[in-house]
Amino acid sequence: xxxxxxxxxxxxxxxxxxxxxxxxxxxxxxxxxxxxxxxxxxxxxxxxxxxxxxxxxxxxxxxxxxxxxxxxxxxxxxxxxxxxxxxxxxxxxxxxxxxxxxxxxxxxxxxxxxxxxxxxxxxxxxxxxxxxxxxxxxxxxxxxxxxxxxxxxxxxxxxxxxxxxxxxxxxxxxxxxxxxxxxxxxxxxxxxxxxxxxxxxxxxxxxxxxxxxxxxxxxxxxxxxxxxxxxxxxxxxxxxxxxxxxxxxxxxxxxxxxxxxxxxxxxxxxxxxxxxxxxxxxxxxxxxxxxxxxxxxxxxxxxxxxxxxxxxxxxxxxxxxxxxxxxxxxxxxxxxxxxxxxxxxxxxxxxxxxxxxxxxxxxxxxxxxxxxxxxxxxxxxxxxxxxxxxxxxxxxxxxxxxxxxxxxxxxxxxxxxxxxxxxxxxxxxxxxxxxxxxxxxxxxxx
Amino acid sequence: xxxxxxxxxxxxxxxxxxxxxxxxxxxxxxxxxxxxxxxxxxxxxxxxxxxxxxxxxxxxxxxxxxxxxxxxxxxxxxxxxxxxxxxxxxxxxxxxxxxxxxxxxxxxxxxxxxxxxxxxxxxxxxxxxxxxxxxxxxxxxxxxxxxxxxxxxxxxxxxxxxxxxxxxxxxxxxxxxxxxxxxxxxxxxxxxxxxxxxxxxxxxxxxxxxxxxxxxxxxxxxxxxxxxxxxxxxxxxxxxxxxxxxxxxxxxxxxxxxxxxxxxxxxxxxxxxxxxxxxxxxxxxxxxxxxxxxxxxxxxxxxxxxxxxxxxxxxxxxxxxxxxxxxxxxxxxxxxxxxxxxxxxxxxxxxxxxxxxxxxxxxxxxxxxxxxxxxxxxxxxxxxxxxxxxxxxxxxxxxxxxxxxxxxxxxxxxxxxxxxxxxxxxxxx
Numbered sequence: 071x072x073x074x075x076x077x078x079x080x081x082x083x084x085x086x087x088x089x090x091x092x093x094x095x096x097x098x099x100x101x102x103x104x105x106x107x108x109x110x111x112x113x114x115x116x117x118x119x120x121x122x123x124x125x126x127x128x129x130x131x132x133x134x135x136x137x138x139x140x141x142x143x144x145x146x147x148x149x150x151x152x153x154x155x156x157x158x159x160x161x162x163x164x165x166x167x168x169x170x171x172x173x174x175x176x177x178x179x180x181x182x183x184x185x186x187x188x189x190x191x192x193x194x195x196x197x198x199x200x201x202x203x204x205x206x207x208x209x210x211x212x213x214x215x216x217x218x219x220x221x222x223x224x225x226x227x228x229x230x231x232x233x234x235x236x237x238x239x240x241x242x243x244x245x246x247x248x249x250x251x252x253x254x255x256x257x258x259x260x261x262x263x264x265x266x267x268x269x270x271x272x273x274x275x276x277x278x279x280x281x282x283x284x285x286x287x288x289x290x291x292x293x294x295x296x297x298x299x300x301x302x303x304x305x306x307x308x309x310x311x312x313x314x315x316x317x318x319x320x321x322x323x324x325x326x327x328x329x330x331x332x333x334x335x336x337x338x339x340x341x342x343x344x345x346x347x348x349x350x351x352x353x354x355x356x357x358x359x360x361x362x363x364x365x366x367x368x369x370x371x372x373x374x375x376x377x378x379x380x381x382x383x384x385x386x387x388x389x390x391x392x393x394x395x396x397x398x399x400x401x402x403x404x405x406x407x408x409x410x411x412x413x414x415x416x417x418x419x420x421x422x423x424x425x426x427x428x429x430x431x432x433x434x435x436x437x438x439x440x441x442x443x444x445x446x447x448x449x450x451x452x453x454x455x456x457x458x459x460x461x462x463x464x465x466x467x468x469x470x471x472x473x474x475x476x477x478x479x480x481x482x483x484x485x486x487x488x489x490x491x492x493x494x495x496x497x498x499x500x501x502x503x504x505x506x507x508x509x510x511x512x513x514x515x516x
Numbered sequence: 517x518x519x520x521x522x523x524x525x526x527x528x529x530x531x532x533x534x535x536x537x538x539x540x541x542x543x544x545x546x547x548x549x550x551x552x553x554x555x556x557x558x559x560x561x562x563x564x565x566x567x568x569x570x571x572x573x574x575x576x577x578x579x580x581x582x583x584x585x586x587x588x589x590x591x592x593x594x595x596x597x598x599x600x601x602x603x604x605x606x607x608x609x610x611x612x613x614x615x616x617x618x619x620x621x622x623x624x625x626x627x628x629x630x631x632x633x634x635x636x637x638x639x640x641x642x643x644x645x646x647x648x649x650x651x652x653x654x655x656x657x658x659x660x661x662x663x664x665x666x667x668x669x670x671x672x673x674x675x676x677x678x679x680x681x682x683x684x685x686x687x688x689x690x691x692x693x694x695x696x697x698x699x700x701x702x703x704x705x706x707x708x709x710x711x712x713x714x715x716x717x718x719x720x721x722x723x724x725x726x727x728x729x730x731x732x733x734x735x736x737x738x739x740x741x742x743x744x745x746x747x748x749x750x751x752x753x754x755x756x757x758x759x760x761x762x763x764x765x766x767x768x769x770x771x772x773x774x775x776x777x778x779x780x781x782x783x784x785x786x787x788x789x790x791x792x793x794x795x796x797x798x799x800x801x802x803x804x805x806x807x808x809x810x811x812x813x814x815x816x817x818x819x820x821x822x823x824x825x826x827x828x829x830x831x832x833x834x835x836x837x838x839x840x841x842x843x844x845x846x847x848x849x850x851x852x853x854x855x856x857x858x859x860x861x862x863x864x865x866x867x868x869x870x871x872x873x874x875x876x877x878x879x880x881x882x883x884x885x886x887x888x889x890x891x892x893x894x895x896x897x898x899x900x901x902x903x904x905x906x907x908x909x910x911x912x913x914x915x916x917x918x919x920x921x922x923x924x925x926x927x928x929x930x931x932x933x934x935x936x937x938x939x940x941x942x943x944x945x
Contacts, residue, residue, distance in 0.1 A: 093758055096600075101593025104577040104585055117550075122557035124579050138558060144542070147628050150550025180596055233760055233877060240762055240877040278883070280831070280942040281727060310545045311650040311684055374652050384921035391578075393553065430870040434650065434690040434888060437902055439884035441873030459875055461882035463904050509944055511882025511904040 074162075075112045075142060077154060081347060082108040082125045085207030088176065092183055092200045100176050105207075107391030112141040114388050118154045119145025119472040122391045122400055131212045134217065154370035157383040159217035160351035162336060162344040167252025171204050171226050174253055182255050183228065183395035190232040190243075190266035192372035194273065197233040197288045198266070198315060202226070203253065207390070209347075217349050225340065226494050227484065228255055228264050234269035239460065243269030244443070248340050248484035248495065270423075272444055278460035278512030282447075284420030285462060285508040287415055289481040291423050291442050293498030296403045297487065298429040299438045299466045300331050304357045304365070305396040306381060308373030308433050314435035315466055316363055320380050324363045324472025328406055329503075331358040333367055335384065340484030341496040346384045347394035355382040361470070369396050389492045398487065403500035406476025413475050413504045415451040421510060422446045423460060426483075431466075439463040441513075461511035477501030521564070521583050522666045525539070529566040529573075531605050531667045539562045539659020539675070544631050548650040549642075553633060554628075559659070563840055566590040570599040573821065574840050591658040601822045606797045607667040617674075618783060618790035624676040624700040626656045630885055632703045638682050641709025647716035652682035653819050654705070666789070668795045676700075677788075680708050684716040691715030692929045693868070696788055697925065715866060715887045723903035725888075725943035731862040731917070732905065732939045733891065736924035736931040737852070741871035743929065746879045746909035747778075751805055752843045752845060753816040753831075757824050760908065762877055763811060771811045772913035778806035782832070786925050789845030795832035795841040803829045806829040814939065817843050833928075848929045856894065856916025864889045864896050865905065879909040879920070885941075891911060904942040912936055 084106045091098040106125035110133060111118055121141040127134070140342025149389040171179075183200045190198045194294035212218035233243050247254055287295060300496075308314040316324070333344040335352035345354045347368050356364050359512035366372070366381035373383050414422070422445055429440025441461040445455040482499030518534060545553040549569040562580040564587050573594025574587040623628070634654035642649055662672040679705060681694035693711040695703050699868070713849035722825040734742070755761040763771065782790055782800040794800055796818050804812045809877075815831035820843060833844035857866070857934045866887035885903050889896035919932040 072746075094935060097598045099572070100595065100596040101575050102589045103575050104582055104589075106577075118553040120553055120555040122555070122559070122743075123556075126559065126579065126581070144554040144556040147544050147554040147631060148551045150547060150552040152552055176593070177596055183924060189535055201692055235759065242875065242877050251654075277880070280904065280940060282944070309546075311648040312648060313683065313690070316689065325838060384585075390556075395553070427873045427875075428870070429873060430884075431885075432690060432869055433884075434685050434904075437869060437884055437886075439870035439873070439882075439904070441870065441882065448689070459869070459878065459880035459882070461904070462900075463870075463884040465902065509904060509942060511906045511942055514887055 072116050072356040073138060073142060078110065078133065078138060079110040079349060080110050080128060080188040080212055081205050082128050082210045084125055085137045085205060088204040089178055090103055090183055090202040092187055095187065095198055096183065097180055100180055106391055107177060109388065109391050109393065110141045112138060112145060112146065113152060113154065114142050114145030117145055117150050118147025119143065120393055131210065131218050149247050152336065152371055153374040155374045155383065156215060156370060158351045160345065161219045161221060162352065163197040164221055164399040165338050166221050166252065166345050169252040171208065171224060174401040176309045179255065185228065186255065186258050186262045189262035190230055192266040192270055194234045194236050194270050195232050195266050196235045199231045200228060202228045206303050211349050213258065213349055216467045219345065223299040223342050224252065225250055226253065230265045231271040234273050236273050240274050240483065241272035243270050250338065250340060250342050268444065272458050275444060278445065278457040279509065280510055280512040282507050283510050284417045285505045285510060286417050286420065286422045286448065287503050287505065288424045289479065289500050289502060290428050290483045291440065292403055292500030292503045294426045294429045294440045295484055296500055297398060297401045297496070297498040298431045298440055299469060301333060301356060301398040301401045302431045303436065303466055304367055306366040306368040306376060307396040309366050309376045310372045313434040314354060319363050323361050323365055324467055325358060326473040328476050329358060329470060330356065330360055331402040332356050332404060333398050333401045334496050336361040336456065337400045339400045339482050339497040341399035343387065343399050346386045347388045348386045348388060350384040352384040353382050367396050372396055387494050395490055395492065397489065397494045398496055400482060400497045402475060402480060402482060402498065403503065405480045405501050408475040408477050410477055410479060410502050411501050413477055414453065416475055417448050417504055420448045421457070421460065422448055423462060436466040437456060437463065440464060459512065463509050463511060472506045472508065473503055474506050475504040477503065517583060518581065521587060524584065525566065525587055525666065531567040531607055533565040534664055535563045536662045537659060541625055541655055541657035542626055542628065542631055542654035543653060544635055546635065546649060549639065549649040561836060562586060562588045566594050567602055568594050570602040571595065571597045573597060575797035576840065591632050603669050603822050604671055606666040608669060614777055618792065619673040620786065621676045621699045624656065624658065624678060626658050630656055630673050634680055637705025638680060641667050641683060641706035642682060642713045642861045644710040647684040647686035647713045647937045650683045654680045658862045663797050665912060671793060671797055673791065678703050680705055681714045682709055684712045686716040687720050689716050689719030691719065698788060700858045719887050719899045720895065722899035723766065723939060725903045727943045728941065729938050730941050731859055732936050733857050733862050733864040734936060735866050735925050737867045740926040740929045741932050741936055742844050742869055742909050742912065745871045745874040745881065746876055748845065749812055749876050751824065752821045753814040753824065753842055756814050757820065762879060766811045766943065767813065769811055770809050771910065773804060773852065773916050774809040776806055776809045776913060776916060777851040778848065779804045780848050782846035783931060784847045784849065786930050788925055788928070791848060793941045794830040797836040798828055798830040798832070800830040800846065814942065815843050815845065817841060822930035825867055829857040845928050850932065852916050852919040856917055857920050857933050858894045859935055860891060862891045862935060863900065863941060864891055868905065874909065876910045881909060884905040902944060906940045906942060
């Protein structure tokens with residue numbers, strides 16, 4: 071009996087997660103957990119059927135008939151016709167880590183982290199905390215088109231928090247580094263010192279004033295801008311469902327000619343994907359080219375719905391046991407030709423925003439918000455007073471036109487992005503950029 | 517299997533605790549008004565905690581069959597952890613248990629017919645106002661959670677869960693609504709669809725707002741996000757003793773308006789994950805955190821209580837089916853002076869964008885508003901295109917003028933709509 075499916079794929083992820091938590095010099099937890107989950111997707115006569123099970127139910131690289139039938143049963147509820155474009159399957163090689171974290175035992179890692187944490191303990195610092203996480207995993211994929219592959223990848227990194235308190239004022243400094251390059255916790259004492267120093271300096275900083283002002287974004291915050299304000303709105307699934315202000319605008323000018331924004335899963339940064347989670351080849355994708363919207367990020371389904379000429383396939387990612395959805399990888403604003411001094415000079419009076427405490431976007435309304443760790447007032451072309459608790463919001467289309475200058479000092483920062491309850495490893499980056507008439511959030515008013 | 521685990525651990529750890537969750541879920545996801553994905557999952561998880569000479573180790577897996585690997589990983593991790601004062605896992609579950617189920621609905625069938633009813637209800641409701649569905653979902657699940665320890669504690673409870681959400685758009689105005697419960701009868705899918713379509717439809721043609729000071733009305737959605745980012749971590753005993761809470765030295769102080777009450781009641785049936793015990797098997801009770809505006813106490817689990825010479829408040833919660841226990845709340849309930857919250861000229865805020873970027877130490881935040889409206893004649897009237905709210909979560913609670921009688925359950929919080937005086941809104945006019 072032939073079963074009524076048009077396509078299926080199976081993705082099994084087996085791996086270990088090692089975590090260390092040191093709080094004020096006390097080793098709170100150090101241990102390893104184990105995961106083995108499989109996701110079976112089948113495209114039935116109408117829509118998708120998805121079955122999530124423990125990985126040990128997938129023996130080797132064949133899909134048991136009973137699981138295929140169960141997934142098809144789940145698809146019976148669908149009434150929205152789905153098509154897909156399969157594209158090409160190609161797996162890039164995963165770079166070998168410089169120092170494989172698995173070669174260093176848990177005890178030694180803990181000692182290194184304890185030593186790192188001590189460097190954040192400056193006067194006025196009342197709490198320090200270091201977290202380390204290491205995820206090693208093997209991804210096994212096969213589908214009904216006879217594509218099959220297996221690869222291993224390890225992502226690891228740490229965060230260090232310092233809390234400063236004096237006269238009833240409490241502030242935080244936080245630094246983190248995550249990578250696919252291998253163990254990265256050695257010789258990070260300066261970073262710990264930086265977390266402590268920022269927390270202390272913020273005790274003296276002034277609350278930011280809210281209102282409209284010119285803003286210079288440092289590479290980390292400008293990277294969050296690229297991710298939140300542009301990357302999410304370019305995700306093909308959101309465009310497909312009508313939840314993006316970029317819908318129907320391919321080829322249109324959406325921003326200043328100085329700005330180009332790219333998502334590149336092939337780069338060996340934290341968001342690196344050797345292949346996407348639908349088994350499709352990953353490619354550098356120019357989302358905005360000199361202010362013109364050029365490409366959406368696509369899954370097999372969103373490309374079929376929106377057309378092959380609307381973007382690039384290979385951007386679907388899913389957590390272990392979860393449905394792959396369209397995600398960013400390494401997203402960045404391309405270098406321009408302005409240097410940092412020119413950007414500050416050109417701003418003249420405004421605010422320099424540094425670091426990131428994260429952000430969020432409503433891509434349908436086209437509204438975003440993100441928060442800097444701290445900032446400096448820019449007065450007469452020079453950085454002056456430090457300010458704290460400063461954020462920036464705006465509408466995507468308006469703000470992209472307000473980018474006046476792009477610097478030539480691009481840097482990428484590793485982080486994590488949440489969407490539909492799933493977390494993905496990503497990196498964001500940019501050079502310094504100058505925004506005209508930005509909406510700055512702060513608790514005091516003129 | 518649990519007996520085998522305890523036998524294997526004998527002589528290797530002073531105490532062992534195991535939490536096992538198993539169950540099934542079905543789910544339907546819609547895009548543009550049609551169901552495009554039907555999902556089924558059989559989920560399981562195991563979390564093992566060992567205690568040896570005051571050293572705590574944990575390990576977990578999504579397959580309970582791997583209990584032996586987890587056990588030895590927990591013991592190995594515990595050997596590295598620092599020693600702390602430890603006075604034992606609970607030996608029995610007390611006498612709280614009754615036949616009343618607090619998190620299991622026998623009428624909730626994990627069936628595709630029930631799922632279809634939820635979806636068609638949302639679609640019916642969504643047609644009430646002029647807007648299009650962008651995405652929606654409904655899910656149903658049932659399972660069993662078992663908690664046991666080598667001291668003799670053995671608890672096993674069935675659970676059920678139903679969840680719905682819908683996002684709609686009209687022009688560039690979006691509307692969102694969601695609802696979840698352990699009890700099917702508490703979910704009204706038609707109302708969920710209606711609400712989302714109203715916000716999407718009514719939010720069109722918003723006006724700009726002048727920067728200034730306004731009275732604001734926070735919906736339970738907006739309020740829950742701000743409390744979750746700042747107040748919840750500040751009330752954790754662990755953060756208090758670690759120097760990460762702005763409230764650390766404030767027990768007995770008036771920290772908000774004198775009619776404000778904040779308490780955790782794990783037995784309130786409106787909650788979404790109630791139970792007679794916390795995540796460590798300690799019998800729960802109501803905890804008054806803020807009474808008449810005065811800070812009363814912080815939340816503790818066993819680990820933090822033993823370390824700092826306090827008593828556990830039965831505030832250990834587990835994330836997911838069998839996550840590790842940590843300090844949290846079961847049903848955090850805010851109450852205040854009852855009154856009419858829809859004050860003339862106040863700004864209603866349905867939700868906020870970016871609450872997680874708040875400064876958890878100082879309480880300062882700046883967030884973008886979702887679905888803001890001016891209030892006229894006691895109703896949401898003129899939509900506002902966009903604006904930011906900047907303020908401080910601790911100060912907000914000092915400026916509450918009144919709260920609504922009606923509450924909504926949002927995650928682990930049960931909250932009213934709240935009218936708050938004199939807040940800074942930054943407009944783009």
